[in-house]
Amino acid sequence: MDLQIALLLGQDGIVNGAIYALLALALVLVFAVTRIIFIPQGEFVAFGALTLASFQVGRVPGTLWLLVGLGVLVAVVEIGIATRNGTLRRLVSALTWNVAYPAVAAIIILLGEPGTWPLVVQVAAALALVVPLGPMVYRLVYQPLQSASVLVLLIVSVAVHLALVGLGLLFFGAEGSRTTPFSDARLDVGGVVVTGQALWVVGASAVLIVVLYVFFERSLWGKALRATAINRTGARLMGISTTQAGKLSFALAAAIGAASGILIAPITTVYYDTGFMIGLKGFVGAIVGGLASYPVAAGGAVLVGLLESYSSFWASAFKEVIVFTVIIPVLVWRSLTTRHVEEEE
């Protein structure tokens, strides 16, 4: 391998690693706040990419119907609870988000011509359709299981993943899609061609990571999410509802997933089930961080990207095997070095 190839592979690795890093952060976030290992993270990647692709070929994306359908289910559940308890307090906001919002989205998309919209608007519309699916899934599936064990939540996550992949096939079909790049620029850096889209991926990921950092360090809700992750009882005593924290973390995870999908859609052909593999590599990064440390998880994810890229050169048939085998030494090392701090009783 000469230097040029090495640099090219490195570029590939960093581009993929940036996406894995975003997903790793989302996984750590969801796990810290809710104790849920969010296997369906990858489906949000696919939904983001495929929704944008649908817009670009002038089709109504299936995620619109998913949004309407889940919204109706949530509304039914909330109405049932409100009539049983005789409390109408929360019903108004639940109906706004789960019925009115999807209805407005449907009207705009069915009457407007998304195919003619500028790219920025298409991207915003794709996010607007996919992000609310996160809190809806939380409300329907995970909120009733708030006190379940990590293992039960994991099994449920596998079920949600399978269900969403099935819905992806139903709504988007088996063909893959690619979207138009954000930029056609090509830069020549020391003999290596860097595409504009690669710069977009890395730049946008870096910006998103900084935004997340500022959100957690500075904003009240960011601190509230951290507080819930550290001490759930303490957080509840401050008036931070576990349910709201869960919904917010799912909204963030869905946003990160969809944004990742939108970023890679121009450089990778995305199929309805592509998200799983991508999510799994983010998961390896998250595991490296012990599902607890954001910077270590992000660093681990970038390493996964590089490892994948270089192993695809030397032993392309084994690249997935190599990437997932990394987990084993990392787990051994972690179990040897981390002291388990018993919870104060």
Added chain:
Amino acid sequence: MEQPVILDVEDLCVGYGRVEALHRVSLNVRAGEIVTVIGPNGAGKTTLLSAIMGLLPRSSGNVRFLHSAAREIEVERMVAMGMTLVPEKRELFGEMSVEDNLLLGAFMRRRLGHRDERATMDEVFGTFPRLKERRDQLAGTLSGGERQMLAIGRALMAKPKLLMLDEPSLGLAPLIVREIFRVIGRLRQTGVATLLVEQNAKAALQLADRGYVLETGEIALAGSSGELRDNPRVVESYLGLGGKHQQ
């Protein structure tokens, strides 16, 4: 003039599974009062506060706070209405700074649209100057006394109408206990009502206006602090030299 009742607990029963931990407990707290609940270890004091706050479901009975009696109590709703609990285990956010812990104490007030958390924090720093010195330190690295100060300070950030304290003296050195009790006493002047749960009956009865004695999940005695201090049963079990439950 008698102040209005702000917390009215009526025939409260709470169980863990089939085991009943509280049996038909009734008590009330008036605005601006300090009321104490004393009782031995395992009497159900923590259970009582948790059930009032909505952390634990109740099997029967009523909890009325400021004339609102919801069928199901929710912690977040109680906080929004002005009830705050300093739990026995403090439940601080150990990996966050002292200042962030305090800010989160004002979480509900911020959500309700108040923007006075900086002024409130200055008041808390006035009450506990130690917290000000350590504002950037992680809560998990504080000493026991400082942790208790932070737990109380964090509760005060919510500007509560009713402050509930679960054994604030637990595990603290006598000097710090005295300081904490002095702070609780001063709160009376700001109009905050306090429900103080203690095993340290002597200190609690000195401070409180009224008290209840809780034994094996039931109210055994009730009265003004003076009456309870003079009650032979209280003297024998909680105050006297040979007091069974006095550490």
